[in-house]
Amino acid sequence: MSIVLSCDKLNKKYGRTYALRDLDIQLEENVIYGLLGRNGAGKTTLLNIIAGGIFADDGTVEVRGKKLGKGALPEDFCFVGEKNKLFGGARLIEVLQFAANFHPNWDWTFAHKLLQTFRLDPNQKIKQLSRGTESLVGNLIGLASRAALTLFDEPVLGLDVLMRERFYKELLEDYANHPRTILLSTHLIDEIAPVVEQVYIIDEGSLLLHDEMNQIRMAAHLIRGHSDAVAAFTEGKRVLHTESYGHGKLAAIFQKLNDGDRMQARQLDITIENLTLQKFFSYLIEGGH
Numbered sequence: 001m002s003i004v005l006s007c008d009k010l011n012k013k014y015g016r017t018y019a020l021r022d023l024d025i026q027l028e029e030n031v032i033y034g035l036l037g038r039n040g041a042g043k044t045t046l047l048n049i050i051a052g053g054i055f056a057d058d059g060t061v062e063v064r065g066k067k068l069g070k071g072a073l074p075e076d077f078c079f080v081g082e083k084n085k086l087f088g089g090a091r092l093i094e095v096l097q098f099a100a101n102f103h104p105n106w107d108w109t110f111a112h113k114l115l116q117t118f119r120l121d122p123n124q125k126i127k128q129l130s131r132g133t134e135s136l137v138g139n140l141i142g143l144a145s146r147a148a149l150t151l152f153d154e155p156v157l158g159l160d161v162l163m164r165e166r167f168y169k170e171l172l173e174d175y176a177n178h179p180r181t182i183l184l185s186t187h188l189i190d191e192i193a194p195v196v197e198q199v200y201i202i203d204e205g206s207l208l209l210h211d212e213m214n215q216i217r218m219a220a221h222l223i224r225g226h227s228d229a230v231a232a233f234t235e236g237k238r239v240l241h242t243e244s245y246g247h248g249k250l251a252a253i254f255q256k257l258n259d260g261d262r263m264q265a266r267q268l269d270i271t272i273e274n275l276t277l278q279k280f281f282s283y284l285i286e287g288g289h
């Protein structure tokens with residue numbers, strides 16, 4: 001598969017704080033990625049560097065094998081930022097007409113459908129929109145642009161459940177017909193689990209994990225049983241977190257289990273459950289360094 005975007009050893013410091021530290025990220029063609037990290041992990045900094053809004057102190061960004069110069073934008077690219085800088089005095093339709101000029105694959109039929117789906121009035125002035133509605137305008141542009149590389153920073157922040165669901169549905173349906181590279185940065189981890197194919201998890205500006213969602217699903221487990229049994233079962237496995245209760249213990253592990261492991265679990269009277277992505281993320285951040 002070909003690489004669309006490659007960030008190599010990105011560093012960005014604000015005073016003494018590292019916003020990014022030796023961060024490597026590679027995005028392949030036609031994959032939906034999740035970019036996960038707690039507050040201040042460096043997600044927005046990374047996206048802003050790719051989008052040319054700020055400069056890295058060190059490291060490179062390459063788009064389709066070509067180094068991105070200072071201030072240059074990737075070709076056929078759309079960045080939907082957390083704070084949309086849309087023109088307050090303009091009407092929504094004017095903003096869409098402006099955006100359409102920048103995106104060679106812009107689809108007006110899809111844009112009009114999204115106006116209805118997101119219940120947006122094309123004649124309304126941007127400054128009259130609520131915060132959530134303004135996010136929807138950004139999301140509409142991100143989807144209708146059909147850019148080969150689309151980055152969304154917290155796209156569902158401030159949206160109600162119905163609109164969040166509509167956004168994910170539209171994204172998945174359109175992606176199925178028009179595959180492209182999409183990266184979604186978000187806090188709402190369990191919500192994006194069914195949407196994304198791969199995740200990058202960053203913490204304190206560094207990469208903690210890059211994996212396919214399917215691999216995570218197959219390897220993230222919660223083990224429960226007698227303390228000695230859990231200790232015996234988890235020996236040699238990657239343990240992210242343990243907790244004791246009475247004579248019992250639970251352990252969060254990140255390890256694919258084979259038939260032998262499952263037989264051992266039965267013999268030791270141990271139960272195995274799948275971890276949600278949210279739980280896996282918390283345990284990984286707390287103890288997985």
Ligand SMILES: Nc1ncnc2c1ncn2[C@@H]1O[C@H](COP(=O)(O)OP(=O)(O)OP(=O)(O)O)[C@@H](O)[C@H]1O
Pocket residue numbers: 014017018019037038039040041042043044045046
């Ligand atoms: N302009 C700035 N001046 C000083 N420090 C900054 C600036 N922008 C970001 N930082 C710091 O850099 C680090 C990374 O911030 P960033 O906004 O990239 O994180 P984030 O993962 O997007 O967080 P959130 O999910 O809360 O939006 C944080 O410690 C933040 O305080």
